[in-house]
Amino acid sequence: MPGEFELISSITEGLSVGDDVVLPAGDDAAVLRPAGDIVVTTDLLVENVHFKRQWSPARAIGRKAIAVNVSDVESMGARPSAVVVALAFPRDLDRAWLDEFQEGVRAECAAAGVSLVGGDLSSAATVTVCVTALGNLEGRPAVTRGGARPGDVVAVCGRLGWSGGGLAVLQRGFGSPKDLVAEHQCPTVPYGQGVVAASAGATAMLDVSDGLLADLAHICESSGVTIDIDSSLIEIPDGVARVAAATGRPALGFVLAGGEDHALAATFPPSTALPAGWYRVGTVGAGDGHVVTVDAQPWEGTQGWDHFA
The missing domain is CATH 3.30.1330.10 (PurM-like, N-terminal domain)
Incomplete structure (x- = not known):
């Protein structure tokens, strides 16, 4: 050396x-x-x-x-x-x-x-x-977790569930689907989309590192709102569906709580046209924070990763 x-x-x-x-x-x-x-x-x-x-x-x-x-x-x-x-x-x-x-x-x-x-x-x-x-920031205000308002649209840019699926594969001693394993080894960050979202009027934004549900809860807490995820808007990647079937775990759980996705999640005013590459996953509601529901019901399962849980 x-x-x-x-x-x-x-x-x-x-x-x-x-x-x-x-x-x-x-x-x-x-x-x-x-x-x-x-x-x-x-x-x-x-x-x-x-x-x-x-x-x-x-x-x-x-x-x-x-x-x-x-x-x-x-x-x-x-x-x-x-x-x-x-x-x-x-x-x-x-x-x-x-x-x-x-x-x-x-x-x-x-x-x-x-x-x-x-x-x-x-x-x-x-x-x-x-x-x-x-x-x-080049003269723009920072987009924090605290700007979401009731009625805003919740949207995501990037891959959800791929890294969690890759981790499940590796834990079982396998190496495929290879694209999921590669995503766990290094996430595909949607570079440039933070500025795009800010310029489009995003009211709150964060990086999805611990799982979509866990991280959206931070927006709820900081903004004093609730968020409801519409599962019909969630697309399950083919590889994630195959890993879920092989492990007996719900495919939606990988997407909502898999962690280490490093996609971006943001809220936008309801009248805003979402930028290219962003897709809607839910809605911001009135409330006192901390609450993220799925199809108006509490999610029965892990919310995401917590180092000290």
Whole structure:
């Protein structure tokens, strides 16, 4: 294994940067020059909690580390701008794994349109990745969880249930449907759609990370409303239907509570035409928050992922 500074040099060599970056990686800190308010978010990915190396190749883990963070920037209606990546790993980790991880980070940064401007390396017993992502609101107000109003339409952009289905497959020791497994290894974030939704008048928005029901409950709590999901508006992907049949679990449960989807969910005024790629799943109602129903009834099952449940 090469030394720390040799590794850092190999990671930062030839990085491309966006217009926001004044001083890129290579100094004690990077320098950015934003054109508006800055959105900042951070996430940890811990081995055997968020990923397993025997289930996910290093490239997918690198991509996922970027994707799940940039998704939070998108959910605020900001344009993703830059990321810093801190990586801790065992001293005996194969160099090829690190190279593939780095390739994944670079590939997802390019897909998301963000600049990698720094980070840190450390030794640890297991692989842990911490990414901080920044976004530029470019003069727009942030779209928070607290703006939903009774009568608003609830809509989603992105894939629901695929990651949960992929996890169920991996837990059974199988590798197909391959598209669901790939989605669990790294979600397909609808990059650019946060700004699209904000520009279309979204009143509240968030990233679906813990499951649609669990995350919409955050909008209910922050906005002081209730939300009802119309199951007739939910399309069950073919792969999810097959996994549900094989496991004896309800297919709708994967879509509503599977978790790690990293789709975007937002509320829009009822008179707003939904942007291309967004589809309606429910309606906002009056209430005191915390309540998400399905077809006007409480959902009998898990609401989503909770690290400390």
